[in-house]
Amino acid sequence: MAEPGRDDPVERLVEALARIPGLGRRSARRAALRLLTEPERLLHPLRSALKAAADSVRPCSECGNLDATDPCGICADASRERKSLCVVETVADVWALERARAHRGLYHVLGGVLSPIAGVTPESLALPALLRRVEALGVVEVILALPATVDGAATAHYVTDRLAGRSIVITRPAQGVPIGGALDVLDEGTIAAALKGRRPL
Amino acid sequence: MAEPGRDDPVERLVEALARIPGLGRRSARRAALRLLTEPERLLHPLRSALKAAADSVRPCSECGNLDATDPCGICADASRERKSLCVVETVADVWALERARAHRGLYHVLGGVLSPIAGVTPESLALPALLRRVEALGVVEVILALPATVDGAATAHYVTDRLAGRSIVITRPAQGVPIGGALDVLDEGTIAAALKGRRPL
Numbered sequence: 001m002a003e004p005g006r007d008d009p010v011e012r013l014v015e016a017l018a019r020i021p022g023l024g025r026r027s028a029r030r031a032a033l034r035l036l037t038e039p040e041r042l043l044h045p046l047r048s049a050l051k052a053a054a055d056s057v058r059p060c061s062e063c064g065n066l067d068a069t070d071p072c073g074i075c076a077d078a079s080r081e082r083k084s085l086c087v088v089e090t091v092a093d094v095w096a097l098e099r100a101r102a103h104r105g106l107y108h109v110l111g112g113v114l115s116p117i118a119g120v121t122p123e124s125l126a127l128p129a130l131l132r133r134v135e136a137l138g139v140v141e142v143i144l145a146l147p148a149t150v151d152g153a154a155t156a157h158y159v160t161d162r163l164a165g166r167s168i169v170i171t172r173p174a175q176g177v178p179i180g181g182a183l184d185v186l187d188e189g190t191i192a193a194a195l196k197g198r199r200p201l
Numbered sequence: 202m203a204e205p206g207r208d209d210p211v212e213r214l215v216e217a218l219a220r221i222p223g224l225g226r227r228s229a230r231r232a233a234l235r236l237l238t239e240p241e242r243l244l245h246p247l248r249s250a251l252k253a254a255a256d257s258v259r260p261c262s263e264c265g266n267l268d269a270t271d272p273c274g275i276c277a278d279a280s281r282e283r284k285s286l287c288v289v290e291t292v293a294d295v296w297a298l299e300r301a302r303a304h305r306g307l308y309h310v311l312g313g314v315l316s317p318i319a320g321v322t323p324e325s326l327a328l329p330a331l332l333r334r335v336e337a338l339g340v341v342e343v344i345l346a347l348p349a350t351v352d353g354a355a356t357a358h359y360v361t362d363r364l365a366g367r368s369i370v371i372t373r374p375a376q377g378v379p380i381g382g383a384l385d386v387l388d389e390g391t392i393a394a395a396l397k398g399r400r401p402l
Contacts, residue, residue, distance in 0.1 A: 016250035022228035
């Protein structure tokens, strides 16, 4: 058999690669071939990078960010504003905000958003830890940078309720037209939000 | 730093993933995060699959196909027609032909096509091995399934020249309209080749 069977090492590699988001089965097969054809340049570096990452990268016990240190680089950075906490769904959101240099405070990764259908309850998210940190850090502003979905909005409401009674400003990022975005390719919800939130020039 | 530096294990993993064909830098970052977030389901299986592949998969010393055995499964398969040899550029081509169950003979992977610009000479391809195998196997048909490019055509000519004087039929796959292909989306070269090669119904 040239197209190897399921217990074949080549096929196992294709299967493992195909599970990576962004690689379909066809691209996984191409990727496997390239890894095997250029082991020195591709396969060996990937193996050692996976080993290093598996050995050292852990969720930060403070904020949930992934890093080789715990607390993570952000939580350990004394120059960051500790009274401003940005609540996000995933580590990917932390990285996106950091790339934009948009937030100088700390983060809190919930690890998901509330979803009755998917069975995501407050207990399965990092919500108790959020409340603890808000107290411990003396947080004065919580920025809820959660997805603009029904579940994201429900989660934002829930967090707002839980923080009620404290003297904390709760904000969320502005919604509107993306920089460089043409109006005619935007969905109606975004256009409506942008018009509703219009600002004087 | 949240977006990790170059010697950071997360960043090393992103770099190693970004070299895989089909994954850009952005998708590599997303893939790295998913691997790290779901190590049991994604990262560990990929590590062990890479180890198994690195440990066992080698080019077949006969045909150049990649397999966990040497000779590879195809070369070792006694039921295959040994006098019909299909010459291809890459291992990916072997797999594509096997998926189509298009060839019941053996293969020969050249490992590239001749290219004066890229410095690919006959010596850097598996051409001497091809001539040896043609002799040793008593091949009666050589199918040149090489890319339909200038370099592919030049390589086909070169191989044909080197096989001249032997009583071997040299063929190449038909060129024409793909199955299910609409004429109006095809390039002119393919349409011209399909018309030129027209067959009675």
